[in-house]
Every structure is written in structure tokens, then in C-alpha cells.
Amino acid sequence: MARVLTPRAEDFPRWYQDLIAKAQMADNGPVRGTMVIRPAAYAIWERMQAAMDARIKEAEAQNAYFPLFIPESYLSREAQHVEGFSPELAVVTHAGGKELAEPIVVRPTSETIFGEFMAKWIDSYRDLPLLLNQWANVVRWELRPRTFLRTTEFLWQEGHTAHATEADARDYARRILHSVYEDFMVNLLAIPVVPGRKTKGERFAGATNTMTLEAMMGDGKALQMGTSHELGQNFAKAFDITYTSQAGTVEHAWTTSWGSTTRMIGGLIMVHGDDSGLRLPPLLAPIQAQIMVVKAGEGVTEAAVKLRDELKAAGVRVKLDDRADIPFGRRAVDAELQGIPVRIEVGPRDLAAGNAVVARRIDGTKSPVALADVVTEVTGALKTDQQRLLDSALALRQERTVDVETLGDAIEAAQTGWARVPWSAVGTDGEAEANGKAVTVRCL
Amino acid sequence: MARVLTPRAEDFPRWYQDLIAKAQMADNGPVRGTMVIRPAAYAIWERMQAAMDARIKEAEAQNAYFPLFIPESYLSREAQHVEGFSPELAVVTHAGGKELAEPIVVRPTSETIFGEFMAKWIDSYRDLPLLLNQWANVVRWELRPRTFLRTTEFLWQEGHTAHATEADARDYARRILHSVYEDFMVNLLAIPVVPGRKTKGERFAGATNTMTLEAMMGDGKALQMGTSHELGQNFAKAFDITYTSQAGTVEHAWTTSWGSTTRMIGGLIMVHGDDSGLRLPPLLAPIQAQIMVVKAGEGVTEAAVKLRDELKAAGVRVKLDDRADIPFGRRAVDAELQGIPVRIEVGPRDLAAGNAVVARRIDGTKSPVALADVVTEVTGALKTDQQRLLDSALALRQERTVDVETLGDAIEAAQTGWARVPWSAVGTDGEAEANGKAVTVRCL
């Protein structure tokens, strides 16, 4: 078969861009760093959203929607926050045909505007905790964009909560990290993320503690898959989020924020993709099984339709590809590129023997299966291969992570994977030295 | 009971704003005309989205996501389009700490950017029709904002499709109008919309035909609930959306666009609301039944929990309100404000008689029901009251619509409702005259 993508071993970043283009996942937008998310990738994002949203609701947060436009003055109220975000802001100066009296910022994140309204809505301890989340687009001007990973505009969910005590805020930020993000990433994305804390230098602008989930990509590098922040009383003081306690005193609340983005699509590609394209975890895949009419023939379409209906009845997300006028080889390459977990090929020859061919994208096997056994075979494969993807990502991470004792060894090991090193051997000075060599301290 | 809202008969616009504030549906945002959609209203929007999205997928359109930021030059390519939208644009002139070479427009709608990419993606007649939709926020600078109805930023879905022939584009624009919008509005929102065409003066900027669904509000005025446009070849020519036909010739495609917005939440309030608050159609309601512990007492909570579990098992979206420390009267007023279709009140006295009280928001009835009959009673009420809301909206519309023969009579009738008048008696001059008297020709 002709080579479809630049092999990963040859040029990993190029392979990544090739895959996104060939699998029709995204295009670059006309404004620097923006992207068009095409249906193949957007369907993945919809499934990510649904699974995350269910977990967020399970954690008792309620969805809301706050404005895209934030007065520039809001950002300045929290000193570290404005310093962190200023270089990335997009600013509206004209609207309705006139110059604006105060410039408007296109939200890079929404701590400030949530803070403003939390202050209005919270009176007493009875109003706490206040647990909010929104699904939205945000803008951070990006000088070195990479599709899904670093884009000027991206889609995300951002949670914002207010609590009566530091302990409650801390517990909730942890709960989101583990029961929403980690659970989703491990069990749906089949990505074995490592939870931990960021160093002071890598913290979110305005946070007192940033917790992260880091995943190892196919090239041994790390990607931050989601973060959950304790904001202490920084935003509560800047926006005057106070409540009357049970004892009658007026107290500042403790707030958190947490986010995960379309970057997860990039992580998914880089963890599970291979030289033939994406491999989607079956539980996530918008299409789990694609039935393909290999070529027209006696009873072929009828058999394909029957299998489609049986699989649908068994709860499998199935699609029928009966475009017999397009060469089968090309359609098979496309299905591999898109990462559809199982293909069921129905053609005259196998059909004559009472079989269809079941091709599994994740382990690459392909074998004839009696028509009557297809449903059992496919549902079994979907279950097995979900676990297989997680296992192989875990094996790669273990293989490429070494325990070292010194900063020098850590920097060397980071050329091909991850190094686990005692923080006492690094420290803030060591972190600066490592950063100078393009090595980052990902998590504590 | 104390008066909660300004009565509709006294001041309908004020009643509307009161309801939105008291039911905690939305707040005004800090930037002119923006709004914060609070959880009570956002939950309604989520249910609207889910029901619409299923119908859009049924109509074979695929979801995608296009950038918020559009180069200013794109809008100028279609002459009527730029003329229509220029006065409402918000413009980004600075980003990443620098002044931009070309100003960026925050999308007021996305025909232009969809057009640009459709031109790239379409080669041959085999690529048609191309049926896309996106859920997104858009910005149109609003000088006279009204929550949900006219806001500077709003949420919506916008569909964009390209077809090989004018007839196919026309059929699809009609299909969306009827099988997505009208079906959703009548059967879920219980709003008897009237489909029709807009006059040339009221058409979407760049369309050759705009179809609309108009609904009558509680004050007899009309609200546009959704529109579907035929764009002819205007955008195909401006963005060079061409395809190679089966005969081998290169042809311009025919495009459509169609949208519905968070304005539907405003319509819902104004059609079904009464002087006690919102009344939600049961099929739409995020919470269909609320079980309320009237006050603490022997076995009360246990009985309430049991009813909750039984209703849940029967497929009812149910919530338990056991906040016995908050006065029951206040909680009941809140439930009425929010429009929850059924309340089930569980208190010691009724419980001693083996009953709960079922209060129906839509017809205002309240009666004791044996515990064993509650599930049947509630599921029956939800079905009956969905129809009841539709019937009463229909009755109002019929009562307030008169058939007239002259423009003068039409203008007079429009003071209290709608007038149906032959277009031959109006014409373009008559339309201008009516507009001068604050009367609009809504649909043909």
C-alpha cells in the first residue's frame, strides 16, 4: 500500500499535520492561529463534551454562559492575572461604527467575569459552594500555532467555583482533577495521565496551586491534558466575593477554576495514532464499526444492511459505506486514517462462503467471520481494543520514563522521554537551567 | 399571595424583565447588550439544543466549528451582506500586544467564512450537497438591547449548505424550516408558529429568499423564531464555490443558510408565561416534576424519596426539594417562577391521610392524590399539559388575528394583534407606510 503519511519515526510533527489534513480533521483559519474544526474531528469533540459534561454534572456543577466580551479593566484587578494574560489578548476597540470609550477584551479565560457575578449572587454561607461551568470559545493570541495544541481560538469548558473554606475549595479542585478529568482521560480516551502539581513558575496566572494531568505522546514528549487550580482568595479579594458566615461575620470566599480544551483532540492523535492514521478508543469513537460493501454483487447490499441493523440493535455505533462506485482500497485507507475501530467488509467472494471480513484497526488483525458471529465478534473486539490502547500507552510511558538522581541525568533522559527526579535535586534554579535546555518540569 | 411580578396587563415589557430577574434566568453583562445566561435558563437552552441537534442530524447535516474571527475583507465580497452587517460589527484592531495589519471582525454570522472553505472542499458534483451546521456565539452590536430578544452576543446554530441546483437548495431550505424548526417549535416548545416568506425589504442581507417562522407573544405582538434563507448563487460567486458537473462543466453551487438563537428562550417566556412566572412545556422542561417536603415530620422525607425514585423509574425528570429550613411558601413561589410543570407536595397532614398534593403549574389546579396514584397522575398531567399549552397559544393567536382588506385596517388591527391582509393591498409602498407607524409586514 502506498505511504499515506510521513512516518512518525521520520518526522513526528510533520506526521501529526499530515494526519490532520488527510483525515480531514481541521484546516487552518484565515486569521493567524485559528482553525476550522471539520466534521470528523468535531464529532470526536461532541463525544468528549458529552462524557465530560455528564461527569461535571455528577460533580454537582451547573452549566451557565458568560459573555465573550470583558471590560479591559476587569483583568487588571488581579495583578498576576493581568500580567500573565496581557501579551495574548485580542482587543476590540471599535463597535457599532464607533470607537469605544473603554477597550473590550475577548475572553482569554473567565475568572474575572465569573468573579464579578459571583460577588452579586453570593450573600450567605447558604449560597456556598457555588459550582458553575461553561462550554465556550476563548482567544489567546498565538505566535507559534499548532492545530489543536496551541491555537488562537480554542473550545473548552471552564469551571468556576466559590467555597466557604480553603479546605472545601481544595477538595473540590482535587475532585474535579480525579473524578472528572482523570477518570474521563483514562477510561474514555485510554490515555494513562499522571496527576501532579505544577511548579510555582508554571502555575496559572493568579492561582495559589495548579494541579495538572500530563500525558506522554508517541514521541516521548509530555502534553498537559487538563488543569485544576486553587485560586485562594486572590479573585475573591479582587472582586469582593464575600459571604455572611453562620456566625454572622463577613468573609471572603475561596475560589477554584479548572479547564480542558480541544487540545485533548491533539493529545488523542499523538498518543494513539500510528503511521496509517488515527486509532480511536472504541468507547469514544463516533463511529465504532463501519460496514463496507467491497463491491456490488448478488445479495451483498442486503447482507450489509442486515449486519448494520443487527449491530445497531446491539448498541454499536455503526455506519454503512455502500459507495461501491469508489474504489474499495481508497475507502479502506480513509477508514484507517479516521481511526474507526472496526471495519466489516462484505464482498461477493466471502459472502459466498457465509462470511464477512472483520478488520480491527487497533491491533491490525483481519479475519473472516461467519455472518452469524459478526455481532459477538465486533462487540468483543470493541471491549478488548479499548483496553489494548490503554495498555500500550501505559507500556510506552513506562519504557520511556527513567528514575534519575541528578538534574544533569534528568535533562539527558528528557531527550527521549520523561525523567523522574527528586525535586530536591532540581529546585527553582535547576528548573531555570532545565528550561534553558528546552526541558520543562511538568509535575511534582 | 404577595404580587411577585408586575402583571402582564399593566406593563408587558416590565413583566418580562421582572420574570427574567426573579426566576434567575439572566443578568445584564458589563459590556453593553451582553448577557449572563444563568443555570435556570441555560438548562432550557441545553434541552433546546439537544432536540434541535437531533433534528438537524436527522436532516443529514454535520456539525463543524469555524473561527470566531473573520478578516474584514471577507465581508466586503458580497455587497448586500457587508451593507447589512457593517453597522453592527465589533472589530478587533489590536492583538498580541500589536496593532493588526488588517482589522478582524468578530463574526456576526458565518456565510463568508463557510463560503471560503466550501470553495476549497468542493470539487465535483459528488461532493454535493455539502450540509454543515455549527453551534456558536455571534456578535451584533445592539443599541437597544433586550435580554434574550436582542443582545450584542447571542448563542445560536447556523446551518450552511451548498447544492448542485437551485431546486435542491430550495427544497433543503424548506426542509429545515419545516422538519427542523417548525416541528421543534410546535411539538416541543408548544408554540404554534406561522411559516411564511419575508418581504424583499426584510430579507437577510445577501439572500434571494428568506423564510421565517413567526409566533404571537402574550401581548399580541410577533416574534421571529427562526429563519431559513436561499442565498442563490450570491455567495457562491463571491467565494467561488464551484463544482465540476457530471457533464464535465464547471458550475457555481447554490447555497442556503438557516439559524435559530437564544431568542427562542425569550419567545418561550412571552408565549407561555403568566403573572406568576414561566410555564414550561413538559417535554422541554429540564425538571418536569419537583417533589417538595412541605415541612419535616414523621416519614415525610422517606415518602418524598420514594416518590422521587418511582417517578425517576417512570422516566420523569424529577428533583427533590427537601430544604425544610426554608419557608415552603417561598420555595413554592420559586417553583412557579421557574415554570416547573408539576409540584408534588409532601407534608405530615396529607401523608397521614395517605396522600400527596399534586399542583399543576399549567392549568393551576391543585389536588390531593393517593401516594400509589402519584406516578400515573403526574405522567398523565405532563402529557395533557403539553397539549394544553399549545392549544391556549393557538387560541390566543386565532382570537387576535383578523382578516382585513385594506392597509388602513391592517395598521389598526396590529395595535392589539395580527392582521391578515392581501399583499396586493399593501405592496412595497404600503410596507413603508406601515413601518412608519411601527407596524411590520412579518410574513407572506
Ligand SMILES: [Zn+2]
Ligand atoms: Zn473584599
Ligand SMILES: [Zn+2]
Ligand atoms: Zn466564481
